[in-house]
Amino acid sequence: MSSRIWLWLGVVIAAGLVLMGASRLAVLEPVENLVLSVTSPVQDALRDASRPLADFLTNLTDVNELTDENQRLREEVDRLTSEVSRLRGSEIRLQQLQQLLQVKEAHPEEAYLVANVFAQDPSNLKEVVAIDRGKADGVREGMVVLTEGRSLVGRVTKALDDYAWATLITDPNSAVSAMIQESRAQGVVAGSHSRRLSMEFVRQDAPVNEGDVVLTSGLGGTFPQGIVIGQVTEVEQQAQELFQSVWVEPLAGLSDLETVLVLASFEPTHLEAP
Numbered sequence: 001m002s003s004r005i006w007l008w009l010g011v012v013i014a015a016g017l018v019l020m021g022a023s024r025l026a027v028l029e030p031v032e033n034l035v036l037s038v039t040s041p042v043q044d045a046l047r048d049a050s051r052p053l054a055d056f057l058t059n060l061t062d063v064n065e066l067t068d069e070n071q072r073l074r075e076e077v078d079r080l081t082s083e084v085s086r087l088r089g090s091e092i093r094l095q096q097l098q099q100l101l102q103v104k105e106a107h108p109e110e111a112y113l114v115a116n117v118f119a120q121d122p123s124n125l126k127e128v129v130a131i132d133r134g135k136a137d138g139v140r141e142g143m144v145v146l147t148e149g150r151s152l153v154g155r156v157t158k159a160l161d162d163y164a165w166a167t168l169i170t171d172p173n174s175a176v177s178a179m180i181q182e183s184r185a186q187g188v189v190a191g192s193h194s195r196r197l198s199m200e201f202v203r204q205d206a207p208v209n210e211g212d213v214v215l216t217s218g219l220g221g222t223f224p225q226g227i228v229i230g231q232v233t234e235v236e237q238q239a240q241e242l243f244q245s246v247w248v249e250p251l252a253g254l255s256d257l258e259t260v261l262v263l264a265s266f267e268p269t270h271l272e273a274p
Contacts, residue, residue: 112146112265113139115261118132133164134159141159148259153257169197170192170250173191177220183207185208186202186217199214199247230249
């Protein structure tokens with residue numbers, strides 16, 4: 001090894017020993033303080049400049065965590081909402097079955113088939129609904145269809161093997177022989193394209209008032225007697241006319257039918273004209 005290398009090595013070692021000694025003796029403290037006083041503002045400036053970036057990164061992490069938490073909460077809310085909906089549906093179904101049981105207990109002489117409504121006429125030109133009972137279940141054309149509360153819905157007009165179509169009393173082609181419960185005034189409850197019920201052929205001198213109950217009269221043999229159709233909502237009398245104009249509100253909620261009863265024990269009769 002050359003003498004120059006040995007010389008540099010010795011100088012480095014000597015300088016290191018001197019610095020170590022000076023550090024122990026606090027000789028370099030003025031120098032250190034000077035360096036710190038010069039570099040401290042620079043460090044503070046760099047710290048201040050980097051703080052927004054650090055805050056942004058921290059907030060970004062918090063936002064990501066909050067987003068994940070919100071997603072978990074939304075999923076939990078969806079699950080609980082579905083569960084509440086299911087329980088509510090079960091409760092409604094139980095209430096319907098209880099009403100059906102009450103009807104059967106009140107009329108033990110009658111036989112009913114419980115059916116669910118699963119479709120309506122897609123053209124909206126007819127007031128008909130499809131039920132999930134058909135010929136295989138004993139459903140026949142002409143059978144009367146009621147609500148769980150035993151108010152009139154309509155009658156079966158087409159029966160297939162596994163399902164049937166029922167025409168509602170609001171259909172324009174529907175006509176039901178009826179009477180006013182309070183006065184026994186006779187008439188015919190007919191449907192219309194406006195889905196309103198009118199009681200036709202009620203004599204001008206027959207006492208009819210708003211709020212009167214309209215029942216099936218049983219005339220003609222198409223429907224049994226005494227089934228509730230609805231209530232009178234409007235009465236118009238004109239001296240020149242033979243009949244009153246009577247409007248009826250159906251008791252059955254025909255726009256939101258879910259479960260109905262098919263009166264299997266009633267056999268409609270078809271009278272021929274004399």
